[in-house]
Amino acid sequence: MDLTPQPAQAAGLPAELTAWAPVLADSLAPERLQGVAKTFKDVPRPPRLLSRLAGLDLGGANGSHEMVNLINGEPLIAAKVLAAVNSPAYGLQRPVSAIGQAVTYLGLNAVRSICMHHALQQGFRSDSPDRAERLRRIWQASALAGELALQTSPRVSLPDTGGLACSVLLSFLGELAVSVAVPRGLLVRVVERDHFARTRSEQALVGLGAPEIGRVLMRGWELPEEVIGSVAALDARLVSPAAAGCDIGQLRDAWGYLCARLGERMAAGELTNLADFNLALDTRIELAAIRPLHADPRFAALLQQLSAPALLTRVEAMMLERRGAQPRPAALPV
Numbered sequence: 560m561d562l563t564p565q566p567a568q569a570a571g572l573p574a575e576l577t578a579w580a581p582v583l584a585d586s587l588a589p590e591r592l593q594g595v596a597k598t599f600k601d602v603p604r605p606p607r608l609l610s611r612l613a614g615l616d617l618g619g620a621n622g623s624h625e626m627v628n629l630i631n632g633e634p635l636i637a638a639k640v641l642a643a644v645n646s647p648a649y650g651l652q653r654p655v656s657a658i659g660q661a662v663t664y665l666g667l668n669a670v671r672s673i674c675m676h677h678a679l680q681q682g683f684r685s686d687s688p689d690r691a692e693r694l695r696r697i698w699q700a701s702a703l704a705g706e707l708a709l710q711t712s713p714r715v716s717l718p719d720t721g722g723l724a725c726s727v728l729l730s731f732l733g734e735l736a737v738s739v740a741v742p743r744g745l746l747v748r749v750v751e752r753d754h755f756a757r758t759r760s761e762q763a764l765v766g767l768g769a770p771e772i773g774r775v776l777m778r779g780w781e782l783p784e785e786v787i788g789s790v791a792a793l794d795a796r797l798v799s800p801a802a803a804g805c806d807i808g809q810l811r812d813a814w815g816y817l818c819a820r821l822g823e824r825m826a827a828g829e830l831t832n833l834a835d836f837n838l839a840l841d842t843r844i845e846l847a848a849i850r851p852l853h854a855d856p857r858f859a860a861l862l863q864q865l866s867a868p869a870l871l872t873r874v875e876a877m878m879l880e881r882r883g884a885q886p887r888p889a890a891l892p893v
Contacts, residue, residue, distance in 0.1 A: 573844050576755065576798060582762055584775050595766045595775075599740045602682065604780055608633050609678040613725050614783035617667045626667060630658045630674050639677040640670065648876040668721035672705045675728055683735050693738040693751070696826045701731040703877060704822025707833075708815055710873065711864040715857055717811045726789040727815045727822075732776055733769030737761060752827045754820055754845040755797060770794035793819070800848045803855035813849040814861055820845055821865075825878065833874060834866040 584592060611629055616622055630637050637658055644661045645654055655661050662670050680698065685691035708727045712720040734757075737749065745764050750756040758768035767775070770791075777787045792808070796816035801809045817838070824830035838846065839853040852858040864870065 572800065572847050576844050576847055579759055579798070581758070581768055581771060581798065582766070584767060584771055587766060591766050595772075598742075598765060599736055599772065599776065602736050602740050602776060605682045606633055606636065606678050608636060609675055610780060610782045612671055612675055612678070613729065613786045615671070617671065617721050623662055623667055626671060627658050627662060630670075633678075636674060636677050636681070640674050643673050643677070644670070646880060648873070648880045650876070668709055668724055671721065672709060672724045672728060675725060676702060676705070679728070679732070679735070683739050685739060687743070689743070690738055690746075693746075694735065696751075696823075697731055697734050697738060699878075700819075700822040700826035701728050702822075703825050703874060704728070704731075704819045706873060706877065707818040707821060707865075707870070710870050711818075711861055711867075712811070712814060714864055715860050717814065718807060719811075722786075722789060723793075723811060723815045725786065726793050727818050729777065729782075729786070729790045730770070730773065730793050730815070730819050732790075733771070733773030736772050736776060737765070737769050741765060752823065752829065753843060754823065755843075758797065770797075796849055797845065798848060800851070802851040803858075805852070805855070807857075810852070810855065810857055813852055814858065817846070817849060825874070833871060836862075836865060838862060 584595070587595065608629055612626065615626055615629070617626065630640060640658065641655060641661065643649075644665060645651065649665065651664055655664060658670070665673075676698075683694060685694050705724045705728045708724040709720065712723055717723065737746070741749070741764075748760065748764055750760045758770065761772075762768040765772070773794075774787055774791060777790070792812045793815040796809075796813050801813045805813075821830065821833065821836065825833075830836060838850060841850065853862065
């Protein structure tokens with residue numbers, strides 16, 4: 560299946576969106592591609608653990624055992640995962656001292672998501688306060704977005720919800736790379752908070768938008784093609800219209816894409832309460848291609864989960880913790 564993002568063609572979409580299309584790395588002139596490669600050549604490869612976890616089949620008979628062994632094979636990351644699991648945001652009744660225990664309490668998908676988050680962090684470091692602040696927002700956005708995908712999608716029987724959470728997390732990879740590698744003189748000209756405007760400005764300034772930069776890095780890191788394709792399908796929802804009655808795959812990708820955008824808004828302080836979000840009334844171009852899905856009963860059911868008390872409590876706890884405040888104990892995942 561061709562997952563290459565295409566320019567939006569549906570009637571009723573904003574003219575800015577229909578007039579723009581993502582540039583693919585393979586379509587760049589050689590000299591332009593060399594310039595892009597030079598910009599991102601020093602982005603370090605993450606631990607091999609990231610690729611192995613992303614491609615792990617957690618539905619298999621040995622999925623739990625394999626994942627626990629993989630994480631335990633990286634003691635530094637395992638320690639960070641345990642620290643995260645024992646934080647007040649997860650509200651566990653007793654301390655967890657082993658990865659296997661973490662899996663028992665939080666589930667395979669949640670622990671994998673936390674682990675992948677920390678594995679990615681190994682490779683991204685800032686050299687200035689402004690880069691550090693951008694990274695902080697991206698890390699918070701990706702954590703919140705992944706949590707939304709994990710906590711909401713199982714309730715509507717979307718396929719491979721754990722894989723969806725991985726795709727949501729990896730969809731932030733290009734933004735991380737832009738934040739640490741693009742020269743500061745260009746970086747200050749990249750729009751930060753609106754996904755469409757930001758991607759368009761990255762493409763104009765660097766040659767590729769962050770979603771395509773992320774795919775280039777994932778291929779260079781030899782992540783499984785299935786994983787790369789899943790992230791590409793999610794990213795494609797910026798320009799590929801989805802309407803009520805679409806197939807379950809498009810619905811799944813659209814939900815992952817929306818989780819990513821909501822994570823960004825919360826991290827930027829633009830959305831303080833998920834219950835206030837209304838897709839039908841949202842006017843941003845970044846959601847124009849998926850806005851018609853508010854009329855799909857399946858997607859509407861997912862949207863309703865954004866107001867679930869347990870999710871609101873969990874998100875509040877995560878945001879307070881990252882600001883350095885003491886969160887209230889969060890409800891255990893269900």
